[in-house]
Amino acid sequence: MFACSSGGLPGPKGMVAEDLPVWLKSYGDQISELGIFEGKVPNHVLVNEYEPGQGIMPHEDGPAFYPTVSTISLGSHTLLDFYYHLNHSEAEIACGLQLNSAITPADTIIVPAKGGVSEESVSQQPCLGTDVPASLVENSSHSEKERETQLLTETSFENRHFLSLLLQPRSLVVVQDDMYKSHLHGIREAREDVITEHVANLHMVPEVSLGDTLRRHTRIPLEHRASAEVEDNSADGDTVFYPKIHHPQTCGVPAASVTILSAMDCDVHLVGHGIEPATDVNQTLPSVSSMKEVNNLETLLVDSCILLQQGAKHASHAENLLDISTGCHAASVSGSYGEAMERAFCLGCNR
Ligand SMILES: O=C(O)CCC(=O)C(=O)O
Numbered sequence: 328m329f330a331c332s333s334g335g336l337p338g339p340k341g342m343v344a345e346d347l348p349v350w351l352k353s354y355g356d357q358i359s360e361l362g363i364f365e366g367k368v369p370n371h372v373l374v375n376e377y378e379p380g381q382g383i384m385p386h387e388d389g390p391a392f393y394p395t396v397s398t399i400s401l402g403s404h405t406l407l408d409f410y411y412h413l414n415h416s417e418a419e420i421a422c423g424l425q426l427n428s429a430i431t432p433a434d435t436i437i438v439p440a441k442g443g444v445s446e447e448s449v450s451q452q453p454c455l456g457t458d459v460p461a462s463l464v465e466n467s468s469h470s471e472k473e474r475e476t477q478l479l480t481e482t483s484f485e486n487r488h489f490l491s492l493l494l495q496p497r498s499l500v501v502v503q504d505d506m507y508k509s510h511l512h513g514i515r516e517a518r519e520d521v522i523t524e525h526v527a528n529l530h531m532v533p534e535v536s537l538g539d540t541l542r543r544h545t546r547i548p549l550e551h552r553a554s555a556e557v558e559d560n561s562a563d564g565d566t567v568f569y570p571k572i573h574h575p576q577t578c579g580v581p582a583a584s585v586t587i588l589s590a591m592d593c594d595v596h597l598v599g600h601g602i603e604p605a606t607d608v609n610q611t612l613p614s615v616s617s618m619k620e621v622n623n624l625e626t627l628l629v630d631s632c633i634l635l636q637q638g639a640k641h642a643s644h645a646e647n648l649l650d651i652s653t654g655c656h657a658a659s660v661s662g663s664y665g666e667a668m669e670r671a672f673c674l675g676c677n678r
Pocket residue numbers: 373375383388398407512513514548550
């Protein structure tokens with residue numbers, strides 16, 4: 328996957344401001360007119376490129392940003408999946424497991440149990456930044472392997488997945504508030520998606536039905552965010568072409584907030600392998616991967632591009648994503664992508 332981050336470089340003390348390219352800024356200005364950033368103008372854009380089969384492991388975007396992200400999907404549909412966070416119900420269990428291998432002696436395993444646990448044993452196993460629940464206890468009747476298997480099952484992403492959104496090409500999705508702050512989101516590594524009852528916005532997509540299989544193509548999302556540290560008051564507010572329709576949707580998650588604009592509402596689309604900004608057809612880009620060949624995007628690429636190597640994306644993407652999302656250094660991240668991500672967050676980058 329290829330990713331470009333524009334509008335600010337995450338640094339140790341927050342974002343370092345830089346200008347957005349004009350064509351990209353115009354979308355941010357229009358998005359801010361939705362009022363979703365409460366008067367802020369999005370000043371950070373992440374441009375990803377997903378080939379079929381590529382995805383992004385469940386994660387949260389972190390506190391470096393105002394808790395709203397709006398994403399224009401170009402090129403292909405995808406399913407954006409949402410998961411309960413590890414600190415939701417059994418969350419601390421996995422946190423305990425991961426911390427266990429990271430910072431506690433290797434022969435001490437924390438497992439969930441039906442019975443209680445003494446306060447003493449809880450306090451001996453701190454899960455940085457989160458309280459270990461009273462349901463955790465050492466269970467000497469199971470082998471270490473069995474306990475690990477039990478924990479991994481109970482805390483697997485599969486079991487924590489509660490919702491998917493079908494994002495069509497040219498659609499805009501807005502994820503904010505609790506949906507942003509209290510849940511993980513990700514995209515499965517798959518070449519096609521089967522539409523199940525988990526897809527909460529199916530009623531908005533008449534051409535797709537339950538049980539359909541949708542083949543993925545190259546997808547390039549433009550993700551707009553407002554960084555928490557950098558203020559931008561430069562909205563000129565002179566371009567308005569969407570949205571025409573606003574579909575609020577809570578997807579059955581209390582206090583969660585997701586808004587999807589249907590495909591026809593976003594006047595921006597992918598032509599062949601490039602992005603055609605609706606405001607200037609002369610700026611058609613040949614391909615996101617060859618942005619450096621396009622003069623007006625040199626700044627974007629040279630100053631603020633994070634290139635994720637194909638094939639090396641598991642490790643490097645985890646690191647980059649942590650840098651982008653939390654400002655945390657990912658030096659301690661290791662292991663597989665999912666574990667790394669969870670552990671890094673669990674270790675206190677983010678909570
Ligand atoms: O591709 C998307 O729409 C979501 C990607 C994402 O979650 C991220 O870049 O943080």
